[in-house]
Amino acid sequence: MRNIKYIVVHCTDTLSNAEVKAIQKYWKEHLKWKNPGYHYIIKANGEVEKLLDEKKPSNGVLGFNENCINICYIGGRTKDKKRVNTMTRAQENSLFDKIVALTEKYPGAEVKGHYEFPNQGGRICPNFNVKEWIKNYVPDLDQPDLD
Numbered sequence: 789m790r791n792i793k794y795i796v797v798h799c800t801d802t803l804s805n806a807e808v809k810a811i812q813k814y815w816k817e818h819l820k821w822k823n824p825g826y827h828y829i830i831k832a833n834g835e836v837e838k839l840l841d842e843k844k845p846s847n848g849v850l851g852f853n854e855n856c857i858n859i860c861y862i863g864g865r866t867k868d869k870k871r872v873n874t875m876t877r878a879q880e881n882s883l884f885d886k887i888v889a890l891t892e893k894y895p896g897a898e899v900k901g902h903y904e905f906p907n908q909g910g911r912i913c914p915n916f917n918v919k920e921w922i923k924n925y926v927p928d929l930d931q932p933d934l935d
């Protein structure tokens with residue numbers, strides 16, 4: 789069993805409409821990674837796609853991956869190339885739910901933004917303050933089915 793010490797939030801540093809397939813292709817062909825960058829990726833519509841079993845390390849945080857679960861939202865860049873929080877409400881809800889589920893599964897783990905780790909090449913990923921966001925976040929209540 790891996791010792792999970794960190795649940796780490798990332799962004800893809802792309803526009804919100806980037807395709808998961810294109811991101812995976814970049815990892816494989818450009819970065820030559822054997823494993824994906826993240827365990828979970830969250831699309832603009834809030835859909836969470838699992839890319840790797842939690843038992844295996846992904847490539848999110850150089851030097852720390854053995855102890856990380858990496859979660860990423862697609863986005864982080866605007867059309868004029870600004871690095872900001874571009875999360876949709878659906879992404880925020882899914883990210884929050886995922887973090888809650890993972891902190892229940894790994895009770896000792898600390899939730900961090902990628903930028904909080906040393907020697908990450910000056911990254912500000914996921915382009916917002918994760919601890920502030922969690923503290924202030926008010927999740928939507930589940931909507932009842934209308935049919």
Ligand SMILES: [Zn+2]
Nearest residue numbers: 798799902913
């Ligand atoms: Zn990152």
